[in-house]
Amino acid sequence: MKESTDAVWQPVEEILNGKSVVLGVTGSIAAIKAPAIAALLRDAGAEVTCVMTESAEQFVSRQVMEKATGKAAISQIFAQTGTAQQQASGPREELTWHVHLARGADAMLIAPCSASAVGMLRAGIYDNAVLLAAASLPKGTPLIIVPAMDEDMWLQPAVQENIAWLKEHGTFAIEPVVGKLASGLTGMGRMPEPEAIVRRFCGTIGQPPDGRRPGTLDGKNVLITGGPTYEPIDAVRFIGNRSSGKMAAALALEAKRMGAEVTLILGPTVRFPLLESAGILPLRVETAEEMKHAVLEHLPKNDIVVMNAAVADFMPEAKAEKKLKKRDIADQFGRATLRLKRTPDILASIARLKKEGHIVVGFALEKGKGSEAYALGKMKEKKLDMIVLNNIEDEGAGFGHDTNKVTIFTKEGKPEPLPLMTKEECAVLILERIAAVSGERSSLAVRRSQKRM
Secondary structure (H helix, E strand, O other), rough: OOOOOOOHHOOOHHHOOOEEEEEEOOOOOHHHHHHHHHHHHHOOOEEEEEOOOOOOHOOHHHHHHHHOOOOOOOOOOOOOOOOHHHHOOHHHHHHHHHHHHOOOOOEEEEEEHHHHHHHHHHHHOOHHHHHHHHOOOOOOEEEEEEEOOOOOOOOHHHHHHHHHHHHHOOOEEOEEEEEEOOOOOEEEEEEHHHHHHHHHHHHHHOOOOOOOOOOOOOOOOEEEEOOOOOOOOOOOOOOOOOOOHHHHHHHHHHHHHHOOOEEEEEOOOOOOOOHHOOOOEEEEEOOOOHHHHHHHHHHHOOOOEEEEEEEEOEEOOOOOOOOEEEEEEEEOOOOOOOOOOOOOOOHHHHHHHHHHHHHHEEEEEOOOOOOHHHHHHHHHOOOOOEEEEEOOOOOOOOOOOOOOOOOEEEEEOOOEOOEEHHHHHHHHHHHHHHHHHHHHHHHHHHHHHHHHO
């Protein structure tokens, strides 16, 4: 039996059933995803009222939102006779509809939240229906925003300062991810997919009784490994794999956003400018031996270890200092033999040095039947607290993709398969699960300490 409730990973129906949610939609092209968000909230048992800006109606109509929510949508501050807004509020309340709507809400979700809406929330300017509803929320009612915009807009200092101020003053933000943008470019600013938004929304409003905010890594030191290792054969050839390091970069960025101090150890990959802009300077290694040395050096100061690297399983017994010539290594039939030996088992080394309270997470990349059994076996053998399975038989998963599809296993719970999503969205959910496990361990440690007193 689990020691505490994990709100992030409760079924969304348990969290949303009977809840009253105000869904704000502002003028971003990502508003085309709003009907899907509304439908997911409603399917999980929530009562959803949509409030829109006039700009949002350029991308999605009130009629579409009303169909998705099953209720009249509001798009103007002042109702006109016979409008959906008047129907929603009633004649006595039509001038103060925002007060009554906000007081009856369990939470408000603004998805998408445009750059302009972010700025006006920060400045206290409430000149449209969405912002007026947000301003009317009673103290303690969660406001969750989902910013969505082009990358250059997202990276504007004013936008970043506004987001930081809002978060400091109690607004929750589900931040954008890297992906294809409305401009046709690829970068940071894409709104997460509806399923990921609803899950994170649930993680915010479904807080455990002790008031601990789900999905936080405040005060934690997190060590993440990523990318491949290259095991040299000679001066130019090596044994390696196709790992890009994108998943590790996404994990590092999200862990930083969740309040962690991040140490990132990367094998040979391209540069990730977003890491540098976030103040994360990867430690670069090439071989499995180098990665093992770096991991063990930094292990003592870290609370959580996420071994995402695709470490080569074998390395040549001997490395030639020069480039080997084909004529020198091939037999008369053109065949060559390369003798290999196992690379160091980094996870096994961590298991031997693991201290109480350490959380160690592994990854398994498998294909086809038997993948889950292998992942569970690896988790037990390596004494892992959690393992993330990539089944590369699934389209869009594994190396060479910007998306991923994983199943999460913990010692306490059942397998938790996630849908296909961007690696950034996947990182969010993986780290929220890690945060939940960390919170459970901390609570258990406190109870054990109290029993000893």
